[in-house]
Amino acid sequence: MGKSGLQLSVLSYGSWVTFHKQIDDTIADELMGIAYDNGVNFFDNAEVYARGESERLMGRVLKKKNWDRTSYTVSSKAYFGSRGPENKPNQTGLSRKHLVEACHEALQRLQVEYLDIYFCHRPDKNVPIEEVVWTMNHLIQQGKILYWGTSEWSGVEIMEAHRAAEDYRLIGPVVEQPQYNLLERQKLEKEYLMIFKTVGMGTTIWSPLASGLLTGKYNDGIPEGSRLGLEGFEWLKDQWMMEDKLAKVRELTSFAQELGMSLATLSIAWTIKNPNVTTAILGATRKEQLLENLKALEVAEKLTPDVLQRIDEIIQTKPLLPAY
Numbered sequence: 001m002g003k004s005g006l007q008l009s010v011l012s013y014g015s016w017v018t019f020h021k022q023i024d025d026t027i028a029d030e031l032m033g034i035a036y037d038n039g040v041n042f043f044d045n046a047e048v049y050a051r052g053e054s055e056r057l058m059g060r061v062l063k064k065k066n067w068d069r070t071s072y073t074v075s076s077k078a079y080f081g082s083r084g085p086e087n088k089p090n091q092t093g094l095s096r097k098h099l100v101e102a103c104h105e106a107l108q109r110l111q112v113e114y115l116d117i118y119f120c121h122r123p124d125k126n127v128p129i130e131e132v133v134w135t136m137n138h139l140i141q142q143g144k145i146l147y148w149g150t151s152e153w154s155g156v157e158i159m160e161a162h163r164a165a166e167d168y169r170l171i172g173p174v175v176e177q178p179q180y181n182l183l184e185r186q187k188l189e190k191e192y193l194m195i196f197k198t199v200g201m202g203t204t205i206w207s208p209l210a211s212g213l214l215t216g217k218y219n220d221g222i223p224e225g226s227r228l229g230l231e232g233f234e235w236l237k238d239q240w241m242m243e244d245k246l247a248k249v250r251e252l253t254s255f256a257q258e259l260g261m262s263l264a265t266l267s268i269a270w271t272i273k274n275p276n277v278t279t280a281i282l283g284a285t286r287k288e289q290l291l292e293n294l295k296a297l298e299v300a301e302k303l304t305p306d307v308l309q310r311i312d313e314i315i316q317t318k319p320l321l322p323a324y
């Protein structure tokens with residue numbers, strides 16, 4: 001993972017939206033089992049997912065599976081809180097108080113003794129960066145977390161954390177969790193380029209399928225029971241169900257067919273072709289989806305420079321870089 005010593009599988013498995021809301025203990029047990037048996041060694045979670053219920057569910061599965069704790073990694077993230085509208089001051093954000101308390105709560109819910117990775121789920125302008133870095137360093141010293149990272153921070157914010165870590169000789173962030181998929185490329189392919197070169201950083205990228213849009217399943221409307229049709233996720237539907245995006249996805253679906261692969265595997269494979277991606281976190285509500293998505297590893301070998309160029313021509317999202 002970046003310059004750190006941690007080894008993450010190229011594909012990993014996360015629980016946003018799915019755990020508790022769409023998936024119960026039995027299915028989560030099956031899906032985590034399939035992931036683990038296929039080499040996945042990173043399971044991603046956060047305090048805010050299903051207001052803590054996602055961590056509780058993952059914790060129950062981990063306990064039942066009784067896998068060797070040294071054989072997998074598990075994360076949590078703090079910032080949004082786990083109490084929804086009941087969140088009081090200090091129950092959200094990145095203050096020392098919330099980072100420490102959220103860590104304790106995540107450990108209890110996940111039923112583990114330490115988190116392998118602890119993310120600051122968003123930047124917090126109300127907290128001095130020194131407080132965040134000192135707190136993360138302290139949690140590492142206490143053995144409660146092993147590595148820490150950021151999620152959706154700007155390049156400048158990440159570098160501020162490194163500056164503070166250097167000033168006080170503390171352990172800085174080693175990983176960022178940004179959205180990255182064929183329709184969302186700015187941070188990974190433009191904003192972070194200098195950071196990858198200088199301090200170095202791993203990435204655990206999210207929504208490789210743009211919540212399912214990049215499977216082609218929404219090409220002719222919203223299939224029942226799928227994410228963009230869920231109550232409470234209208235904002236996500238509005239973000240993705242746009243005619244210009246759908247038109248490109250339809251064209252890409254035909255191209256994937258020509259190549260003899262599914263659009264889902266093409267889209268995931270495309271993310272892991274980027275050498276700055278450490279792991280692509282998969283989401284899946286069904287066994288068939290996960291088994292399909294895991295094939296992305298083989299498909300990645302088929303994405304030759306010519307194929308990648310054709311994908312770029314169809315999707316037209318490649319960020320423009322300044323000509324040096």
Ligand SMILES: NC(=O)c1ccc[n+]([C@@H]2O[C@H](COP(=O)([O-])OP(=O)(O)OC[C@H]3O[C@@H](n4cnc5c(N)ncnc54)[C@H](OP(=O)(O)O)[C@@H]3O)[C@@H](O)[C@H]2O)c1
Nearest residue numbers: 014015016044206207208209210211212226227283285289
């Ligand atoms: N740090 C952050 O801010 C942040 C934000 C979001 C996510 N994440 C992390 O990233 C993980 C992955 O994100 P994501 O769930 O948005 O990933 P995604 O791959 O973009 O979307 C996954 C969803 O797409 C549908 N799907 C997946 N494979 C499919 C297939 N082969 N055929 C048809 N439909 C398929 C399923 O939803 P349906 O079956 O319901 O349609 C599935 O739950 C999350 O679990 C979480 O751990 C982090």
